[in-house]
Amino acid sequence: ISEKESSPKQWYQRRVRGDGSQLLSASFDLTIRIHGLKSGKTLKEFRGHSSFVNEAQFTADGHTIISASSDGTVKIWSLKSTECLNTFKPALGSSASEITVNSNHLLPRNSEQFVVCNRTNTVSIMNMSGQIVKSFSSGKRQGGDFVCSVLSPRGEWIYCVGEDQTMYCFSVSTGKLERTLTIHEKEVIGVSHHPHQNLLASFSEDGTLKLWRP
Numbered sequence: 001i002s003e004k005e006s007s008p009k010q011w012y013q014r015r016v017r018g019d020g021s022q023l024l025s026a027s028f029d030l031t032i033r034i035h036g037l038k039s040g041k042t043l044k045e046f047r048g049h050s051s052f053v054n055e056a057q058f059t060a061d062g063h064t065i066i067s068a069s070s071d072g073t074v075k076i077w078s079l080k081s082t083e084c085l086n087t088f089k090p091a092l093g094s095s096a097s098e099i100t101v102n103s104n105h106l107l108p109r110n111s112e113q114f115v116v117c118n119r120t121n122t123v124s125i126m127n128m129s130g131q132i133v134k135s136f137s138s139g140k141r142q143g144g145d146f147v148c149s150v151l152s153p154r155g156e157w158i159y160c161v162g163e164d165q166t167m168y169c170f171s172v173s174t175g176k177l178e179r180t181l182t183i184h185e186k187e188v189i190g191v192s193h194h195p196h197q198n199l200l201a202s203f204s205e206d207g208t209l210k211l212w213r214p
Contacts, residue, residue: 024065026056032067032077046077048084055103060111072098074116076128088130090116105151105158107172115158117149123160123170136170136177138162150193150200159200159214161188167202169214183210 032046051070138144143164184204
């Protein structure tokens with residue numbers, strides 16, 4: 001993809017479409033874009049967020065895109081028209097500030113639900129109507145706000161990392177906090193799950209990348 005079309009320096013997160021023909025990018029310039037992998041051109045652009053777009057992904061049916069932003073909202077977009085179909089606010093912030101939505105993850109066994117992680121001590125499962133189906137909490141009033149999260153490939157576990165550099169492991173079926181583990185000495189930037197193995201990777205401002213078997 002050429003520098004003129006969309007600078008990789010502005011990208012925050014990228015995903016390749018299932019058929020491998022397109023790349024979906026979420027950006028610090030408040031936009032979501034679809035790029036052709038062969039042509040390198042921007043095919044579609046989605047505008048409507050008022051702050052950084054932290055994550056975007058195609059829904060299972062391939063007709064919509066779901067995004068998470070620092071403006072405190074999750075948006076559902078029409079892939080065909082690029083219009084915003086719905087806007088949800090998972091957490092109600094104060095009048096002075098919005099609570100950043102760090103990420104969203106589609107549940108692999110339920111295409112109508114997704115996990116939303118925002119900068120609070122609670123991560124939630126929401127449906128496509130914006131209703132909260134289930135919530136999971138670190139239980140901490142201070143230092144327990146989540147900075148990132150990841151879903152296991154089969155959707156059985158949610159792994160969240162807090163400001164306290166602790167990983168919280170929640171069971172999706174029971175809603176219980178099953179395990180906690182301190183994983184880094186400084187703030188964690190991100191966490192990822194291996195697509196096939198029971199293996200997690202975390203990376204941090206302490207300059208390390210670590211692999212974990214939960």
